[in-house]
Amino acid sequence: MALPAQTDAAQTRAGHPQAQLVPVYKAYGEAYDVDWSVLAAIDRYAELTKSNEARERAPYYGYAMDDPAWSGPGNPNPQDVFAPTIALFGGLGQDADGDRLALPFDPEDRIKSLARFIDEEAGEDEEQAVWTLFQDPVAVERVSAFARIFRTFGIDPQGHTFPIDKRYNYTVKHTFGAGRSYGGRRIHEGVDIFASYGTPVLACAYGYVELMGWNRFGGWRIGIRDANNTYYYYAHLSAYAKSLRVGDLVRPGQVIGYVGSTGYGPPGTAGKFPPHLHFGMYKDTGRREWAFNPSGYLLQWQRQPQIVTRSPVPAT
Structure with missing residues (x-):
């Protein structure tokens, strides 16, 4: 394909x-x-x-690599870059070009x-x-x-798309940081895109499906992560794309689900608010993860052409 x-x-x-x-x-x-x-x-x-x-x-x-691993256990010079000495001490450092240096x-x-x-x-x-x-x-x-x-x-896939099929009617509410009370005081970690039930929701980036399932705040939701460690969070869905599974690769414009009003309760709860997509973006350094305002990206992606596909990415 x-x-x-x-x-x-x-x-x-x-x-x-x-x-x-x-x-x-x-x-x-x-x-x-x-x-x-x-x-x-x-x-x-x-x-x-x-x-x-x-x-x-x-x-x-x-x-x-750590210096001792590179230079070798027991090497009296942990910053050693002389390949023969590194080899003598069983270090991992290798000389690729034959200059007798492992840098x-x-x-x-x-x-x-x-x-x-x-x-x-x-x-x-x-x-x-x-x-x-x-x-x-x-x-x-x-x-x-x-x-x-x-x-x-490829090593650096380029291209994003707006996370709603733009052929349908929708309204964007840029409310990142606003207060929320359900489940305790917290802030809104995303932007709400209001649309009718069943409006196709799209992968906005090249990435993989890291998470699917129920969350009492987000209802039926999907998390997609790209190769720059940016996490895209889609919540309140009415349904998922039929063939989508955790671990699948996705590309911009691929249908991954449909707008709904699920959440704010146990699995299956719906209708406590108008149908919309909650869309969030997060960065992760390996030590902490935080939400940031996706509005600037959404405004940019709104202006771009959009190709919608229901075809999954072939498995690798």
Whole structure:
């Protein structure tokens, strides 16, 4: 099944810092029988979740090994970059170009080292190697999903769309930050798009379905995450697209559900407010997640052309 034309353009776009690394991922992925997209996904997740301290220690793009792991256990020089000494002490640092230096900030040295580690650590289970690197089940899930996004849509898929089919009547209420009282005092972490029951709701970005199901505030809801760790939250749906499942990849304009008025009670509660889509956006650094106002994005996406499709993304 062919994907929309914008996918091909996204695959060739060279603006993202990782675009120039794709040939390196592929070369060392092939050399060590590691999926190139897993290497890229490890780098992406590591870059998006680096602490300020880690960024100061390793001010280059991607995953940074600890000094003792790179130079070797027992190496008296934890910042050692001389490849023969690193090999002597069993360090992970690799010399990719034959200059006898293993430099953690050199993309080829670093990615070769990462690919070799995954090959030796994982065997047939790359997820086990990802666990060893991050020691975090969330990281394992997201690296796996990012890798599928990269394989299907390219390293930096571009393009978003308004989350409601614009051929239907709708009204946007920009009420991010307003007070809410159901379930206790809280703020409104999104924007409400009022429309009739059954109006198609669309994926607004390239990403994967991270969450589906009932929430007493949001009713039937869907959470989609893109490869930049932005989370898109859709709530109060009347129904989901028939074939949609957790873990599925989605693309902009794909129908994922339909406007409803569910929520504010136990599963099945509906009709406590007019039908609308609650749409929220969240950022996640790996240490905290927070909502931000999606109004600027929605106003931009409203002005753009929109292609609506009911075809799911082929499984990878």
